[in-house]
Amino acid sequence: MKTKIVTAIFLLMGISVFAQNVNNIQMPELLNNNSRKTINVPNILGYQTLKCDFHMHTVFSDGIVWPTVRVDEAWNEGLDAIAITDHIERNPSKQDVGGDDNSSYEIALPRAQQKNIILIHAGEITRSMPPGHFNALFLKNTQAVDTENWRDAFTEAKKQGAYLIWNHPGWKAQQPDTCLWWDEHTELYNKGMINAIEVFNEKEWYPIALDWCMDKNIAPHSASDIHGINSEMYNLEDYHRPMTLVLAKERNLESIREALFANRTIAYFGNILAGKKEYLKAFFEASVEIHAFNENNKEKSYIIKNASDVPFQLSSSNKSFTIPANGEALVTLPSNFKNEFVIKNLFIKGTENLQVSLNL
Ligand SMILES: [Zn+2]
Ligand SMILES: [Zn+2]
Structure with missing residues (x-):
């Protein structure tokens, strides 16, 4: 008798678990x-x-x-x-x-x-x-x-x-x-x-x-x-x-x-x-991190990381490079270079770009 009841319960459970729902099946993964x-x-x-x-x-x-x-x-x-x-x-x-x-x-x-x-x-x-x-x-x-x-x-x-x-x-x-x-x-x-x-x-x-x-x-x-x-x-x-x-x-x-x-x-x-100059400068400095990794008496190499969505297009008299958005640039600079850059895509006037010196 007991065995029969248990079997019946299993059967019922089986039906409820495996039966196809034909009324409404939700697919939240599409959202x-x-x-x-x-x-x-x-x-x-x-x-x-x-x-x-x-x-x-x-x-x-x-x-x-x-x-x-x-x-x-x-x-x-x-x-x-x-x-x-x-x-x-x-x-x-x-x-x-x-x-x-x-x-x-x-x-x-x-x-x-x-x-x-x-x-x-x-x-x-x-x-x-x-x-x-x-x-x-x-x-x-x-x-x-x-x-x-x-x-x-x-x-x-x-x-x-x-x-x-x-x-x-x-x-x-x-x-x-x-x-x-x-x-x-x-x-x-x-x-x-x-x-x-x-x-x-x-x-x-x-x-x-x-x-x-x-x-x-x-x-x-x-x-x-x-x-x-x-x-x-x-x-x-x-x-x-x-x-x-x-x-x-x-x-x-x-x-x-x-x-x-x-x-x-x-x-x-x-x-x-x-x-304003002070806001753009702060924005640049808060976004960028510089690590030196290689040096000889002629040049020094750096990894410059940028944690922001804004790439920075740097240009100086003898060196131009971009620090990509959410990425890094590998830059080698001669030891006698002048550490004065303009950032071509940061504007403090209609035709004037932000100037920075890198914290090398
Ligand atoms: Zn309007
Ligand atoms: Zn409008």
């Missing part, structure tokens, strides 16, 4: 669960180097994606913070999507909180040149910045505590032949209404705008201004999207605000860094 990339940039000068893109669009202006997609893209690509900057005065999809100028922020916020992406409430003041387009960050009510007169828009944004970025100053649709600083920009600058300038936007770099930043103590920024799908737009195999590196005390919204108003930014696009 892209841990797709977040790491952006290797060093923390410098006691700050955290936060990876930020402060310029992008959704269906709430002339972009083609829903706001939560911007958060997912940012997470996948390893960013810390984003601002969705839909055009305040221009919303061609208005009839189809409804909502108002605050909608993209409100819809994206819960997703940003879920994914630990810092989302900044913002909008793009979209006017003809001058003064052109400006992103206003840290707004409380983007709708209120939708005014008839552009000066009123700036006044309202400033009243809300906005940080104002002059976008794509050399964009050909507004400035066909030049990248020009107008009287209106002097007016805004004197009122503290140009906190930053995009020296890089989408796929364009405006070296002269970096000169303005350095001469007038304005923060250089770099941004995607993405309207479509980011992974379709950029070559993310070999590069990151353009971004602004923010040197923040902590990884949170308040620290980003403090760092931005203190001009602690580096524009990062392609393999180029643009910004």
Whole structure:
């Protein structure tokens, strides 16, 4: 009797274990669960180097994606913070999507909180040149910045505590032949209404705008201004999207605000860094490690390692070499060489590179 019961139990177990589930078989291995990339940039000068893109669009202006997609893209690509900057005065999809100028922020916020992406409430003041387009960050009510007169828009944004970025100053649709600083920009600058300038936007770099930043103590920024799908737009195999590196005390919204108003930014696009001398120097020094390994009376050899995603293209009067990103260079230098290099892809002015001496 007992044997029969045991046999019956085994049979039942056998059936439940081996029977084919014909209703619903899950295949989680197909999902892209841990797709977040790491952006290797060093923390410098006691700050955290936060990876930020402060310029992008959704269906709430002339972009083609829903706001939560911007958060997912940012997470996948390893960013810390984003601002969705839909055009305040221009919303061609208005009839189809409804909502108002605050909608993209409100819809994206819960997703940003879920994914630990810092989302900044913002909008793009979209006017003809001058003064052109400006992103206003840290707004409380983007709708209120939708005014008839552009000066009123700036006044309202400033009243809300906005940080104002002059976008794509050399964009050909507004400035066909030049990248020009107008009287209106002097007016805004004197009122503290140009906190930053995009020296890089989408796929364009405006070296002269970096000169303005350095001469007038304005923060250089770099941004995607993405309207479509980011992974379709950029070559993310070999590069990151353009971004602004923010040197923040902590990884949170308040620290980003403090760092931005203190001009602690580096524009990062392609393999180029643009910004203040002391930040780029600290970035280089924190990324690079040098070991001597062979010496005779004529020359000395070194292994130079680079722990960052930015390659460094060094050039001196008699020696040029690149320290590859996340790699190392083997370099032999004559004992009488002059230890003065420029780093060709690190810009401290529009046409001026960072100079360094290697710590040999
Ligand atoms: Zn724009
Ligand atoms: Zn834009």
